[in-house]
Amino acid sequence: MLTANGASAFLQWSWPFLSV
Structure with a gap:
């Protein structure tokens, strides 16, 4: 799971x- 900062x-x- 990604943290808010990581995301x-x-x-x-x-x-x-x-x-693109």
Whole structure:
């Protein structure tokens, strides 16, 4: 399970990759 902080950091790098 991802923590709120872990999910935030994950989204910071994954968002541009997922949004392409």
